[in-house]
Amino acid sequence: MVAIDRRSLLIGATALAAAPARAATPELRLRLLETSDLHMFVYDFDYYHSKTDPTVGLAKVASLIAAARAEHRNALLFDNGDIIQGNPLGDFVARPGGLAAGQPHPMFAAMNELGYLAATLGNHEFNYGLPFLEQALQSAKFPFVCANLEHMDGTPYMRPTMVITRDVMLEDGSTLHDFRIGVIGFVPPQIMSWDKSKLEGRVRTTDIITAAQRYVPELRATCDLLVALSHSGIDTGPRNTGLENASFHLASVPGIDVIFTGHSHRVFPGPDYANRPGVDAVRGTLNGIPAVMPGYWGSHLGLIDLDLERVDGAWKITDFKVEARPIYRREGAKLIALADDDPAILRAAAPAHQATIDWVHQPVGRIAYPVNSYFAYLGSENSIGLVNLAQTAYARAALATTDHAALPLLSAAAPFKAGGTGPDAFVDIAPGPITLADLADLYMYANTLVVVKLSGAEVRELLERSAALFNQIDPAKAEPQELLSRTMLGYNFDVISGLTWLIDITRPARYSGGGKLINAEAHRVLDLRFQGQPIDEAASFLVATNNYRADGGGGFPGLDGTRSILNAPDLNRDVIALYVKSTELQTPPPTTWRFAPIGRPVQLRFRSSPAFADKLAGRPDITPGAGGNDGYAEYLLTLD
Ligand code: MN
Ligand code: MG
Numbered sequence: 001m002v003a004i005d006r007r008s009l010l011i012g013a014t015a016l017a018a019a020p021a022r023a024a025t026p027e028l029r030l031r032l033l034e035t036s037d038l039h040m041f042v043y044d045f046d047y048y049h050s051k052t053d054p055t056v057g058l059a060k061v062a063s064l065i066a067a068a069r070a071e072h073r074n075a076l077l078f079d080n081g082d083i084i085q086g087n088p089l090g091d092f093v094a095r096p097g098g099l100a101a102g103q104p105h106p107m108f109a110a111m112n113e114l115g116y117l118a119a120t121l122g123n124h125e126f127n128y129g130l131p132f133l134e135q136a137l138q139s140a141k142f143p144f145v146c147a148n149l150e151h152m153d154g155t156p157y158m159r160p161t162m163v164i165t166r167d168v169m170l171e172d173g174s175t176l177h178d179f180r181i182g183v184i185g186f187v188p189p190q191i192m193s194w195d196k197s198k199l200e201g202r203v204r205t206t207d208i209i210t211a212a213q214r215y216v217p218e219l220r221a222t223c224d225l226l227v228a229l230s231h232s233g234i235d236t237g238p239r240n241t242g243l244e245n246a247s248f249h250l251a252s253v254p255g256i257d258v259i260f261t262g263h264s265h266r267v268f269p270g271p272d273y274a275n276r277p278g279v280d281a282v283r284g285t286l287n288g289i290p291a292v293m294p295g296y297w298g299s300h301l302g303l304i305d306l307d308l309e310r311v312d313g314a315w316k317i318t319d320f321k322v323e324a325r326p327i328y329r330r331e332g333a334k335l336i337a338l339a340d341d342d343p344a345i346l347r348a349a350a351p352a353h354q355a356t357i358d359w360v361h362q363p364v365g366r367i368a369y370p371v372n373s374y375f376a377y378l379g380s381e382n383s384i385g386l387v388n389l390a391q392t393a394y395a396r397a398a399l400a401t402t403d404h405a406a407l408p409l410l411s412a413a414a415p416f417k418a419g420g421t422g423p424d425a426f427v428d429i430a431p432g433p434i435t436l437a438d439l440a441d442l443y444m445y446a447n448t449l450v451v452v453k454l455s456g457a458e459v460r461e462l463l464e465r466s467a468a469l470f471n472q473i474d475p476a477k478a479e480p481q482e483l484l485s486r487t488m489l490g491y492n493f494d495v496i497s498g499l500t501w502l503i504d505i506t507r508p509a510r511y512s513g514g515g516k517l518i519n520a521e522a523h524r525v526l527d528l529r530f531q532g533q534p535i536d537e538a539a540s541f542l543v544a545t546n547n548y549r550a551d552g553g554g555g556f557p558g559l560d561g562t563r564s565i566l567n568a569p570d571l572n573r574d575v576i577a578l579y580v581k582s583t584e585l586q587t588p589p590p591t592t593w594r595f596a597p598i599g600r601p602v603q604l605r606f607r608s609s610p611a612f613a614d615k616l617a618g619r620p621d622i623t624p625g626a627g628g629n630d631g632y633a634e635y636l637l638t639l640d
Helices: 005-016 056-068 088-093 106-112 130-137 207-222 343-359 383-399 437-443 456-469 573-584 610-615
Strands: 028-033 075-079 119-120 149-151 163-168 174-184 201-207 223-229 258-260 289-294 300-311 314-326 330-331 334-337 363-366 409-413 431-433 446-454 496-498 497-503 526-529 540-546 564-571 593-595 602-608 622-624 635-639
Touching: 005 106, 028 258, 028 289, 056 075, 056 106, 056 300, 056 343, 075 163, 075 223, 088 106, 106 130, 106 343, 119 223, 119 383, 163 207, 174 207, 174 343, 174 610, 207 223, 223 573, 289 300, 289 314, 330 383, 363 573, 383 409, 383 437, 383 446, 383 540, 383 564, 383 573, 431 437, 446 496, 446 573, 456 496, 456 497, 456 526, 564 573, 610 635
Parallel strands: 028 075, 075 119, 174 223, 223 258, 258 289, 409 540, 497 593
Antiparallel strands: 028 300, 149 201, 163 174, 300 314, 330 334, 363 431, 409 496, 446 540, 446 564, 497 526, 602 635, 622 635
16 A cells, blocks of 8 residues: 655645635545543543533533534544543542452543544553553553553563554445554653653663654555554654654654644644744644644544545545644633533543542541641741652652752742632641642642752842742831732742741842842842852752743743753642652651841731631731731731
8 A cells, every 4th residue: 555645745735725725525534533631531620629620521522522523424533642640530540449350440431432443552641550551441442552662572562553444434425444544652751760660670662753663664554544643742853762742753754644642731733833843833734744732631622634535546635624622712711611511421430530529538648737828928837848848759759860869959839829819718737637639729730840950049049039029128117018019929939948048128129020130239038058058059959840930930030941850740739649648747847938137126017818817826926917808817027
């Protein structure tokens, strides 16, 4: 069988763009559908906050799939991996004894309702270890392929490729028997470090492009259409061996007709990938090959419509259209659902879903001290500290076998929930059992852990930028002064564990609330120490943080996405859950910062929760004030 020629495909595409009025009906039309990175989101539900979430869920995608099938006679559905992990439902099923022998895994029970043609493995399939994965896969009523995962003896871990035959209806209304769809799948080779303890000595990965070059020619020769299921994003940089996001370079491997991408949790075609050479972010092509990425957690359905003609006995793509269809849209702050839940999908996972809701309110660990965010802006406190302890433990283990292991490791976190969105929006976890729902309170955002490498001087700048949270205080004033600037949001107040420092709020801020350098002479961060010694500004430090901050969120000096040395595959929230599960939390995290002494008493006013009044035992420097509005109560801090 002759392969579809990329050159003629490109020429065809160009000709079509110039002459959109092409009239001829193609011989065959196919519609390929993709889900990817579903991560256990069957329901449109947020387990951490126990409420519906219209931006997620296979049940909603299922309605889009039904509509896409109703529009098209030859629609074929694929999944691109990251299926069995990603929310408490996944953890619930994967816990010891969570899946009885012969019991269907709820995600596959739901997916089985949809008639998938084939799927591949994502990196998160390995998070619970191979025995659980293999047990879970037994309940999938559709085949999996993965071409770059091997047993230690070099034999494939599973089918690298397969050819699936289907009867399809031609445009003239006749049936074409046994149309041959070739499928090949790829997983990021990085699973060997991300899940080292579960995989080392059991399996090994190979480079995605190398595996494609090995298997595509043979597959090409035995199929009419070749679909690559690439659980890998779109990196247009150099083609390094072991590339994590290899879908762009995969498009240069001759013989591949269509690429389903994923892993990066983005939408393609779309503006995230604009202005990259070789990428058409509007039409949806990588190096001329149609490709799609359908967001994450069921946010989108990927569609690739193909027109095909038989030329010398081989099927050739003559036109195509790529689309990522969302299940919701935003109208200002409002979310508008664009799809209804498919009740059959919900039903398939209902028992595990209900049990998970109960489970998140059960203890995952114990903590011997209270954790709250009431003191987040008043000198270091332990809600940020707990996040930093967890990030440090995770990063230390993840970097242990790398060249970076010898560098000092710090960790940065900000108070996400410290009154910013309402008078009750504080973390307040009592000593005793701690639940997954508590952890969601502690870490509200679905960030992933990232480690950046910075100099001591750059670390100091991060703290200066954070210190913009405070107004400049006049020590001569007798009347109370407003402590917190209204121009800065608390989630940009990063506190860095592993260091100690003072913040002198009588000095002007070096940075604006938005992160702009406004006073190059000003310094508020004093006496910055690492291991008790003044910080070496020329030394290198690693800082565990999150993808938002590392990629430039909050406008922190020096952080623009280029300083990252580890982009972990795990959510910071899961990192904390892991820490709480595995660690005795007996003593509060060490103190990091406090206000520099002023030399004479000044009164500082701030607003907090009315419930804060109950937390003031042992803090004679903080007293309830008279004012307050919008449900907040006013307090006074005396500093001298
Ligand atoms: Mn994913
Ligand atoms: Mg992934």
